[in-house]
Amino acid sequence: MLNTLNSLESLVRGRKPGHSLDAPFYTSADVFDADMEAIFYRHWIFVGVEPDVPEPGDVATVDIGKASILLVRDDDEEVRAFFNVCRHRGARLIDEEKTTVGNLVCRYHSWTYGLDGRLVHAPHMGVGFDASCKGLKPVHLRSLEGLLFVCLADEPPEDFDQLAARMAPYIAPHNVRGTKIAYQSDLIEMGNWKLTLENNRECYHCEANHPELTVPLFAYGFGFAPEEMDALDLENAQRYDALRQTSHAEWESMGLPSREIDELDTRVSGFRTERLPLDGDGESHTMDTRAACRVPLGRFSTAKLGGLSFWTQPNSWHHFLGDHIVTFSVLPLDAGRTLVRTKWLVSKDAVEGVDYEVDRLIEVWTATNAQDATLVEMCQQGAMSPAYEPGPYSPNTEMLVEKFIRWYIDRMADHLAK
Numbered sequence: 001m002l003n004t005l006n007s008l009e010s011l012v013r014g015r016k017p018g019h020s021l022d023a024p025f026y027t028s029a030d031v032f033d034a035d036m037e038a039i040f041y042r043h044w045i046f047v048g049v050e051p052d053v054p055e056p057g058d059v060a061t062v063d064i065g066k067a068s069i070l071l072v073r074d075d076d077e078e079v080r081a082f083f084n085v086c087r088h089r090g091a092r093l094i095d096e097e098k099t100t101v102g103n104l105v106c107r108y109h110s111w112t113y114g115l116d117g118r119l120v121h122a123p124h125m126g127v128g129f130d131a132s133c134k135g136l137k138p139v140h141l142r143s144l145e146g147l148l149f150v151c152l153a154d155e156p157p158e159d160f161d162q163l164a165a166r167m168a169p170y171i172a173p174h175n176v177r178g179t180k181i182a183y184q185s186d187l188i189e190m191g192n193w194k195l196t197l198e199n200n201r202e203c204y205h206c207e208a209n210h211p212e213l214t215v216p217l218f219a220y221g222f223g224f225a226p227e228e229m230d231a232l233d234l235e236n237a238q239r240y241d242a243l244r245q246t247s248h249a250e251w252e253s254m255g256l257p258s259r260e261i262d263e264l265d266t267r268v269s270g271f272r273t274e275r276l277p278l279d280g281d282g283e284s285h286t287m288d289t290r291a292a293c294r295v296p297l298g299r300f301s302t303a304k305l306g307g308l309s310f311w312t313q314p315n316s317w318h319h320f321l322g323d324h325i326v327t328f329s330v331l332p333l334d335a336g337r338t339l340v341r342t343k344w345l346v347s348k349d350a351v352e353g354v355d356y357e358v359d360r361l362i363e364v365w366t367a368t369n370a371q372d373a374t375l376v377e378m379c380q381q382g383a384m385s386p387a388y389e390p391g392p393y394s395p396n397t398e399m400l401v402e403k404f405i406r407w408y409i410d411r412m413a414d415h416l417a418k
């Protein structure tokens with residue numbers, strides 16, 4: 001189907017605007033390899049949160065394609081990132097997803113690295129051996145108010161700093177660094193990573209598929225076509241819009257930036273954010289829309305802060321509530337499999353069983369993730385059929401899907417031009 005770079009070029013050039021992609025983008029191993037090269041080894045990838053490694057010596061590993069990355073909290077309490085590859089004969093250094101160490105020791109021949117990546121011990125290497133140039137290879141790392149992004153490229157896209165500067169005031173009040181991970185789920189979706197992202201960037205499918213998520217989310221935020229709404233729908237949509245405006249004004253007066261920023265396809269480091277009111281006079285993403293955790297985040301005095309959403313190209317979305325945070329990291333495994341890693345964060349001071357119950361905290365998004373996994377798998381199966389052809393996105397509800405795909409196609413075109 002797809003054998004040469006030329007055919008990838010013609011696929012990229014032949015992309016039909018406003019439509020889903022040609023099948024090989026979802027099914028081909030060659031396109032998957034190109035995606036890793038052009039996107040996942042080059043751009044800023046969301047991999048975790050500072051509370052993954054709360055104390056000096058804490059280590060977390062995460063795989064981006066074939067690259068295993070170490071996240072380490074060093075003795076100065078700084079988080080650092082390295083390639084998880086020993087500089088002796090290349091063994092993977094740390095196997096576990098989480099561990100705590102004094103030094104990073106390779107169990108093959110005991111080469112030992114400090115938490116700052118320096119090689120501090122290499123037995124039997126002789127007098128002429130210069131350990132100083134055999135430290136662990138560093139990986140670019142940015143902490144956006146506690147959200148950890150890495151970039152595997154030598155020269156990372158520079159505009160991430162602008163993203164960070166604009167997003168920090170939105171995220172800071174939720175105090176990610178003051179949280180702990182109450183729960184993490186790893187879900188393998190049987191579909192291409194771009195189907196996972198496409199599915200995430202619209203709520204066209206929400207009413208029919210997400211009975212739990214549609215409890216806290218306002219259906220009138222889903223973007224119906226005005227011509228298909230009856231008088232009652234229109235009135236509700238207008239009421240929702242008015243609530244959105246007044247909520248933004250109220251939250252901003254409390255020092256909580258809330259208004260939409262949409263740079264999804266206008267920047268190399270594409271992102272979008274907005275704080276939206278929740279339904280049912282709601283406080284959180286729970287089945288009764290009440291806070292799931294009794295200890296609020298940051299210095300919030302009310303739980304009714306709506307939901308701040310934050311999306312990044314190519315691999316994350318996040319929801320910041322008054323009482324908890326949910327982060328999602330999309331990590332491609334192969335053309336037809338994608339890991340969706342979800343973390344639920346609550347205040348460090350909250351006590352499980354007293355201030356929150358894990359079941360209640362994770363109920364809405366556990367159900368939603370499972371439903372989304374099924375939808376993604378359905379699309380992967382469809383993309384493999386000879387009958388598949390790119391289908392049209394709704395101009396009312398799938399604009400952000402189009403922005404994701406446009407961003408992806410532009411990045412692939414940039415890569416091929418080099």
Ligand code: 3BY
Nearest residue numbers: 200201202203206309317
């Ligand atoms: O989580 C999100 O941002 C989107 C919007 C709602 C459905 N979806 C998973």
Ligand code: FES
Nearest residue numbers: 086088089106109
């Ligand atoms: Fe790590 Fe030899 S490969 S010490």
Ligand code: FE
Nearest residue numbers: 199205210372
């Ligand atoms: Fe969904």
